[in-house]
Amino acid sequence: MTDNLDAGIAIEKIAFQHLPPQDNVNTVEGDRQSHRHNSHTFHLLETGTVHIDIDFQQYTINSSSVIYIHPDQVHRTTSFDKVTVVSLAITDENLNPEYLKLLEDLVPTKPVELAPETFALITETTSLCLKLSERRSNRLYHSLLKDACNTLVALILSTYLDQTKSPEKFSRFELVTKAFRGLLEHNYTTIKRPAEYARKLNLSTAYLNECVKGTTGHSVSFHIQQRIILEASRLLYHSDQSVKEIAAELGYDDYPYFSRLFTKATGMTALAFRAKNRD
Missing domain, CATH: 1.10.10.60 (Homeodomain-like)
Incomplete structure (x- = not known):
């Protein structure tokens, strides 16, 4: 997904039953290797379980959870089972400057399990972003997508900030x-x-x-x-x-x-x- 950013933003919803073995002939080489992107990535896990290594730390992400990965961080997925996930990739220049600064201060982050009402709100927002991503003929396509995705980032940021101490x-x-x-x-x-x-x-x-x-x-x-x-x-x-x-x-x-x-x-x-x- 992040290799095909359209003007710095990409969002998609994908579903997998399981992660193919590393020696599977149908497995894309990069899928199982450690890598990092030139974009900020956010993953909302709707169903299933994912095991992922981020900067040499192992994390388990369960359904109704979200995780943020900074462009500098090296990561790879080690296993998953019956997964449905919405993934957003967005570059620095497309992020609201305030959100970008807050994200820089957050790293490193862990997966956050969302309360039901928060999960529902974020899911609704991802649905809007996905619908807008398909309206490429709209003259304001990029602006609409950028604004909607920044709203999604703000909602995810809020879940992280709620866990941190107030600056005051x-x-x-x-x-x-x-x-x-x-x-x-x-x-x-x-x-x-x-x-x-x-x-x-x-x-x-x-x-x-x-x-x-x-x-x-x-x-x-x-x-x-x-x-x-x-x-x-x-x-x-x-x-x-x-x-x-x-x-x-x-x-x-x-x-x-x-x-x-x-x-x-x-x-x-x-x-x-x-x-x-x-x-």
């Missing part, structure tokens, strides 16, 4: 940690030192560490390393780049140092990690 209730430590995580997400390939993040936030390194450790239980250095290791793992899992190329992409000219860092963090070499996760 954040402590000072939590606000600082949130700001640090936002900076880290956009700078982890170029900024590796805690002192640089502290400087950008106009804080002392000691106070930034106090806030982050008090909120998460881990130091600033730990979070920087974990973000780098996550992206390295994604690239090892998803791409065919060499370990040396991945190190360079993540800002490490010293390839042996990066290799030692990865091994220390994961307990295995980068090549062993790639082989293990591609089995």
